[in-house]
Amino acid sequence: MRQTVRVAAIQAESAWLDLAAGVDKVIALIGEAAAGGAQLVAFPETFIPGYPWWIWLDSPAAGMQFVPRYAANSMTRDSAEMDRIRQAAAENTIHVVLGFSERAGGSLYMTQATISDAGELIGVRRKLKPTHVERTVFGEGDGSDLQVLDTALGKIGALNCWEHLQPLTKYAMYSQGEEIHVASWPAFSGYRGLANALSPEVNTAASLMYAVEGQTFVVAPCAVTNEAARETFCDTEVKQQLLQLGGGFARIYGPEGSPLAPPLPETEEGILYADLSSDLIAIAKSAADPVGHYSRPDVLRLLINRNPTPRVVEVPRVEPPTAELFAPTPVS
Numbered sequence: 491m492r493q494t495v496r497v498a499a500i501q502a503e504s505a506w507l508d509l510a511a512g513v514d515k516v517i518a519l520i521g522e523a524a525a526g527g528a529q530l531v532a533f534p535e536t537f538i539p540g541y542p543w544w545i546w547l548d549s550p551a552a553g554m555q556f557v558p559r560y561a562a563n564s565m566t567r568d569s570a571e572m573d574r575i576r577q578a579a580a581e582n583t584i585h586v587v588l589g590f591s592e593r594a595g596g597s598l599y600m601t602q603a604t605i606s607d608a609g610e611l612i613g614v615r616r617k618l619k620p621t622h623v624e625r626t627v628f629g630e631g632d633g634s635d636l637q638v639l640d641t642a643l644g645k646i647g648a649l650n651c652w653e654h655l656q657p658l659t660k661y662a663m664y665s666q667g668e669e670i671h672v673a674s675w676p677a678f679s680g681y682r683g684l685a686n687a688l689s690p691e692v693n694t695a696a697s698l699m700y701a702v703e704g705q706t707f708v709v710a711p712c713a714v715t716n717e718a719a720r721e722t723f724c725d726t727e728v729k730q731q732l733l734q735l736g737g738g739f740a741r742i743y744g745p746e747g748s749p750l751a752p753p754l755p756e757t758e759e760g761i762l763y764a765d766l767s768s769d770l771i772a773i774a775k776s777a778a779d780p781v782g783h784y785s786r787p788d789v790l791r792l793l794i795n796r797n798p799t800p801r802v803v804e805v806p807r808v809e810p811p812t813a814e815l816f817a818p819t820p821v822s
Contacts, residue, residue: 491644491669491768497707498528499762501740501754503714504540506722507556509563512538513571516588517578519761524582526763529607529643531586532672534713535650536600538571538590539563541676541713543723545623547732553626560627564591564598567614572603580609585641587648587672589711592616597629602648602674604639613639617650618659634798638666644768647706648672654696661792664704665781669771673697673710677719678756679737690739690756701743705774707750707766714738714759745774 500519505511516538523531535541542560544553565571579586585607592601592614600617616631636659638647647668653659654673663671675697678690686692694710701708715737724730736756742764744750750764778784 491766491771492642493768495643495670495766495768496527496529497670497709497742497764497766498523498526498531499709499740499742499751500531500533500537500711501714501738501762502534502537502759503716503718504534504537506540506718507559507563509539509565509571512540512563513565513574516575520575520578520582520584520586523761524584526761528584528761528763530646530670530709531584531761532648532709532711533586533588533674534711535589535674535676536591537588537674537711537713538565540719540722542591542624542627543680543715543719543733545626546680547723547729550626557627560591561593561598564593566593567601567603567611572611576605576609576611579605579607583607585643585646587646587674587709589650589674591628598627599631600624600628600650602650602672604637604641604646604648606641612641613637615648617653618656619653621652632799633794633796636662636666636794636796638663638668644669646670646672648674650674651676651693652696654693654700658792660700660703661781662794664706665792668704668706669768670766671700671704671706671708673700673708675710675712675739677713677715677737678739679715679734681732682734682737684732690737694739694741697741698743698747701745702747702774703780705745705771705779707745707771708741708743709764710739710741710743712738712740714757716757745771746777 586605592599604613615635620628697710738756742751751762
């Protein structure tokens with residue numbers, strides 16, 4: 491890791507179900523973060539085209555009204571829209587970690603793309619297991635998605651939302667020497683006061699514990715749900731009660747748990763900045779390194795399958811035997 495890296499965590503509302511407007515907003519925020527001196531900017535989970543809040547608010551049948559539009563406004567990794575975002579990263583000389591709904595064939599995935607400051611798409615990974623009702627919309631990643639990428643800034647990794655509650659997934663990331671981790675979250679605005687597991691207190695704690703357990707810097711972008719979200723998803727008073735305004739809790743933590751950026755009000759859009767000093771990693775790891783001197787591999791070890799799991803495996807064609815093979819052997 492470089493001695494000092496300036497990072498930016500986005501706290502913003504998506505351009506709901508609008509791919510073109512979402513790309514425009516991402517490019518504008520990339521420019522703003524670069525103007526603020528950031529070398530890395532991180533975006534919330536499925537920022538393009540926005541988190542599919544309908545799955546938490548109504549029946550699957552009612553939610554089908556959103557499915558065609560959501561799929562049409564999801565992005566492919568090799569699209570012209572991705573090319574525009576890559577170009578923006580290069581023009582602003584900034585690394586980008588972008589959360590988006592990825593369309594691949596007829597399926598969607600909760601994906602994070604990592605783009606270098608030269609505009610190169612250096613990593614694309616899919617959420618290993620979408621959470622709860624997310625599985626009605628999205629497919630799963632595989633072991634090849636447990637990526638920590640070598641970049642000019644250091645070793646960068648990323649996970650989505652409640653992947654930060656998966657102990658084995660986290661340990662797999664820590665084991666790769668992660669130095670800067672992007673923890674991408676949707677807004678903490680759903681079921682406020684009704685489901686404590688979804689609360690900002692629990693989920694910001696998950697980001698904080700990731701930093702302390704892994705002795706890595708954590709950049710935690712977080713989305714916002716304001717009136718535009720309610721206009722899109724809430725056609726009853728009950729749904730408005732289930733999806734509160736705000737929910738923006740972007741954070742940046744040091745590898746020993748220190749908060750490195752003052753938070754924004756939860757309804758406000760903006761960018762958090764912090765300057766990361768690599769010295770803090772050495773200090774944190776000297777006390778406890780769970781994948782190094784603080785481990786007990788003679789007692790506990792993690793087995794990882796990093797191989798991709800293709801849906802189709804082609805069996806090589808075997809040529810049928812020729813007639814000559816069955817011809818009688820001449821008698822001399």
